Amino acid sequence: MHAVIIAVGDELTSGAVVDTNSAYLAARLGELGIETVRHETVGDDVPALIEAISRAAAQAELVIITGGLGPTPDDLTRQALASALGTKLVEDPRQARRIEEFFSRRGRQMKPSNRAQALVPRGAEAIDNDCGTAPGLTATVGKARLFVLPGPPHEMRQMFTLRVLPELSAETALATRLVHTFGAGESDVAEAIADLMDRRANPRLGTTAQAGVVTVRITARGPDAQAAERLAEKTAELVRARLGELAFGADGETLPAVVGSLLRSAGQTLAVAESCTGGLLGALLTETPGASEYFLGGVVAYANEAKACLLDVPQEMLLAHGAVSEPVAEHMAAGARRCFGAEWGIGLTGIAGPTGGSKEKPLGLVYIAVAGPRAGAVHRHVFPGTREVVRRRAALAALNHLRLALKRP
Amino acid sequence: MHAVIIAVGDELTSGAVVDTNSAYLAARLGELGIETVRHETVGDDVPALIEAISRAAAQAELVIITGGLGPTPDDLTRQALASALGTKLVEDPRQARRIEEFFSRRGRQMKPSNRAQALVPRGAEAIDNDCGTAPGLTATVGKARLFVLPGPPHEMRQMFTLRVLPELSAETALATRLVHTFGAGESDVAEAIADLMDRRANPRLGTTAQAGVVTVRITARGPDAQAAERLAEKTAELVRARLGELAFGADGETLPAVVGSLLRSAGQTLAVAESCTGGLLGALLTETPGASEYFLGGVVAYANEAKACLLDVPQEMLLAHGAVSEPVAEHMAAGARRCFGAEWGIGLTGIAGPTGGSKEKPLGLVYIAVAGPRAGAVHRHVFPGTREVVRRRAALAALNHLRLALKRP
Numbered sequence: 005m006h007a008v009i010i011a012v013g014d015e016l017t018s019g020a021v022v023d024t025n026s027a028y029l030a031a032r033l034g035e036l037g038i039e040t041v042r043h044e045t046v047g048d049d050v051p052a053l054i055e056a057i058s059r060a061a062a063q064a065e066l067v068i069i070t071g072g073l074g075p076t077p078d079d080l081t082r083q084a085l086a087s088a089l090g091t092k093l094v095e096d097p098r099q100a101r102r103i104e105e106f107f108s109r110r111g112r113q114m115k116p117s118n119r120a121q122a123l124v125p126r127g128a129e130a131i132d133n134d135c136g137t138a139p140g141l142t143a144t145v146g147k148a149r150l151f152v153l154p155g156p157p158h159e160m161r162q163m164f165t166l167r168v169l170p171e172l173s174a175e176t177a178l179a180t181r182l183v184h185t186f187g188a189g190e191s192d193v194a195e196a197i198a199d200l201m202d203r204r205a206n207p208r209l210g211t212t213a214q215a216g217v218v219t220v221r222i223t224a225r226g227p228d229a230q231a232a233e234r235l236a237e238k239t240a241e242l243v244r245a246r247l248g249e250l251a252f253g254a255d256g257e258t259l260p261a262v263v264g265s266l267l268r269s270a271g272q273t274l275a276v277a278e279s280c281t282g283g284l285l286g287a288l289l290t291e292t293p294g295a296s297e298y299f300l301g302g303v304v305a306y307a308n309e310a311k312a313c314l315l316d317v318p319q320e321m322l323l324a325h326g327a328v329s330e331p332v333a334e335h336m337a338a339g340a341r342r343c344f345g346a347e348w349g350i351g352l353t354g355i356a357g358p359t360g361g362s363k364e365k366p367l368g369l370v371y372i373a374v375a376g377p378r379a380g381a382v383h384r385h386v387f388p389g390t391r392e393v394v395r396r397r398a399a400l401a402a403l404n405h406l407r408l409a410l411k412r413p
Numbered sequence: 414m415h416a417v418i419i420a421v422g423d424e425l426t427s428g429a430v431v432d433t434n435s436a437y438l439a440a441r442l443g444e445l446g447i448e449t450v451r452h453e454t455v456g457d458d459v460p461a462l463i464e465a466i467s468r469a470a471a472q473a474e475l476v477i478i479t480g481g482l483g484p485t486p487d488d489l490t491r492q493a494l495a496s497a498l499g500t501k502l503v504e505d506p507r508q509a510r511r512i513e514e515f516f517s518r519r520g521r522q523m524k525p526s527n528r529a530q531a532l533v534p535r536g537a538e539a540i541d542n543d544c545g546t547a548p549g550l551t552a553t554v555g556k557a558r559l560f561v562l563p564g565p566p567h568e569m570r571q572m573f574t575l576r577v578l579p580e581l582s583a584e585t586a587l588a589t590r591l592v593h594t595f596g597a598g599e600s601d602v603a604e605a606i607a608d609l610m611d612r613r614a615n616p617r618l619g620t621t622a623q624a625g626v627v628t629v630r631i632t633a634r635g636p637d638a639q640a641a642e643r644l645a646e647k648t649a650e651l652v653r654a655r656l657g658e659l660a661f662g663a664d665g666e667t668l669p670a671v672v673g674s675l676l677r678s679a680g681q682t683l684a685v686a687e688s689c690t691g692g693l694l695g696a697l698l699t700e701t702p703g704a705s706e707y708f709l710g711g712v713v714a715y716a717n718e719a720k721a722c723l724l725d726v727p728q729e730m731l732l733a734h735g736a737v738s739e740p741v742a743e744h745m746a747a748g749a750r751r752c753f754g755a756e757w758g759i760g761l762t763g764i765a766g767p768t769g770g771s772k773e774k775p776l777g778l779v780y781i782a783v784a785g786p787r788a789g790a791v792h793r794h795v796f797p798g799t800r801e802v803v804r805r806r807a808a809l810a811a812l813n814h815l816r817l818a819l820k821r822p
Contacts (some may be wrong), residue, residue: 019439030428045452290691304711346697
């Protein structure tokens with residue numbers, strides 16, 4: 005089965021907004037085994053839309069259109085579809101009621117322009133919108149099945165997932181699992197599961213990398229939802245077993261949240277002392293709601309005086325070894341524990357760049373110390389990349405070292 | 414003049430990568446007064462490419478294609494252009510030399526596949542690539558002028574700016590200025606300069622908003638570069654005058670960098686004490702290289718004990734007013750100054766959500782105190798949005814309050 009995706013809107017053709025809907029839809033269709041052969045972006049213009057619809061319907065069995073369903077006069081997709089079908093727009097009373105209710109639930113008055121959103125071309129059907137006013141549309145044009153979805157990405161994704169996907173995958177149910185890893189490159193992760201990555205196999209596996217986190221995506225098909233879920237879960241277990249300590253979480257979990265759960269279940273607390281990351285480690289830890297249960301706080305010791313003063317790092321040590329050194333990281337971790345009365349402390353000091361490197365201490369050199377109730381360890385890294393990349397990698401690596409320390413018996 | 418933009422690559426049609434090139438090009442063409450009527454994305458497939466080229470050339474006077482110029486067998490744009498022109502590929506000796514030199518300068522051997530990148534359809538011309546191996550191509554197809562640029566965004570942008578733009582804007586020179594503001598919504602900024610925002614006027618003005626920073630973009634045209642620059646600068650001055658204290662920087666400047674320059678020129682230092690932002694304020698301040706000249710460090714006082722202990726916020730005050738209160742913010746700012754021996758201190762405490770709000774202290778409530786060598790002030794905000802948005806807005810608002818305090822005589 006082949007698909008063509010059409011995105012509609014002057015804000016897209018003019019470049020004011022980057023279209024992310026088409027890539028999202030193509031990726032989701034790919035999981036179903038449907039190949040997208042072409043994307044097209046056209047402005048809010050009826051003749052251009054009619055031409056795009058006709059051409060797409062002649063080329064593929066599935067056409068998905070996003071955008072142009074809003075209430076303003078430049079939203080013309082409904083009208084263009086009516087013309088392409090050779091019919092007229094008529095009000096769908098059920099959709100008109102739904103839109104009225106949408107406004108009354110929010111204590112707002114429906115504007116007359118919103119009523120236009122209940123207009124549906126004769127011969128097409130409305131698709132309920134679960135998080136906005138504009139209903140979607142579906143129709144058959146020539147031999148092609150056509151769906152029109154709203155342009156705002158969250159409305160589009162919701163409607164696609166809840167209303168369109170079940171129709172497209174009537175014969176095959178789908179289940180997806182994500183396995184997140186930290187500590188190895190994308191190619192290393194891919195190599196460890198290479199035998200599972202045949203693109204035509206079921207389940208289908210793929211990897212993506214973002215800021216040091218490499219994620220394995222598993223998409224399983226089955227005759228029903230339960231079978232698909234079972235296959236996806238069995239494969240996720242296999243992937244986790246292969247990747248061992250590298251795998252830190254599943255699906256929506258993040259590294260800070262996983263570290264937080266480990267601390268919470270151990271009933272232990274954490275404090276941090278950071279230098280080159282300037283507060284980023286604390287910021288990551290507190291992204292998770294409820295972090296105050298286990299995160300007591302931190303010291304950003306950017307100046308050497310702060311390291312000496314607040315964290316009791318001896319001046320002589322700073323002079324003898326330099327601020328970016330193993331003993332200073334250790335003292336910072338211990339200082340953080342002491343300062344805040346926490347069970348765990350992290351000390352992080354490094355050279356984020358773009359200047360300040362030397363032959364002995366290159367740019368990207370970072371020492372990360374983890375001190376715990378029983379013992380501690382210091383890790384040396386040299387992270388490649390820009391100041392921004394080095395800082396983010398360093399903060400995430402610190403969380404990962406703490407995760408591994410918390411898991412050790 | 415009308416344009417059609419074509420993006421080429423299986424990674425784009427399949428949705429593995431989001432195409433940002435087309436939006437970039439459409440926006441830049443728009444600044445020249447060239448309207449992009451359609452974008453199209455096709456896979457690495459010669460017949461599909463030939464059809465897309467022919468259709469685009471019949472529709473617009475300008476066609477820009479990105480991607481498919483790499484050295485691997487699935488890079489087929491060169492070949493498709495040759496077919497569309499009805500000619501053959503021949504090696505361009507100058508480009509072959511340039512590619513050889515590209516590798517030898519990097520101490521690497523050129524692979525035979527890279528030599529294929531020097532192939533140019535007879536009737537087309539190569540365009541030098543200043544930061545990669547693949548040359549671009551330009552040709553006339555029917556009545557349309559056609560440019561083919563490499564797919565990697567940094568190579569594409571460089572080639573477009575250095576090699577294509579001058580040809581497109583031979584008669585009009587262009588100059589761009591950005592004016593960044595903080596503290597007002599996009600619609601308020603747009604209203605203050607509404608009379609300057611006529612879309613057909615020269616210069617052309619537009620606004621964009623990101624994480625609370627509203628940017629005014631000014632694009633001026635003129636008979637020569639000097640005239641365009643003069644007009645852009647004059648308009649930027651006018652916009653800055655209109656926006657007054659809201660305008661904090663120009664072009665590549667960020668709020669943390671502007672605050673940093675103000676501190677550096679005053680020869681003064683800063684320390685921060687943050688609660689709900691968890692280190693984000695320090696992380697923003699240290700994004701700028703050289704921040705150690707003026708930023709001494711910070712305390713992330715996430716737990717109340719840390720506020721009491723490290724920052725000398727009295728326990729009774731925490732009990733009487735709560736951690737999110739005006740006096741606590743003031744004490745935190747004073748504590749940060751004292752702790753680090755800094756001239757300036759910021760204290761930030763708030764409720765980032767998603768839970769913990771009450772009628773008196775709603776979600777998004779943030780107190781920001783700025784204490785300086787002469788005096789201090791506390792500001793109360795209620796930021797709408799998610800935990801992430803509240804935290805980012807709060808950190809940026811703190812920087813903006815410090816900026817205004819530093820500018821006061």
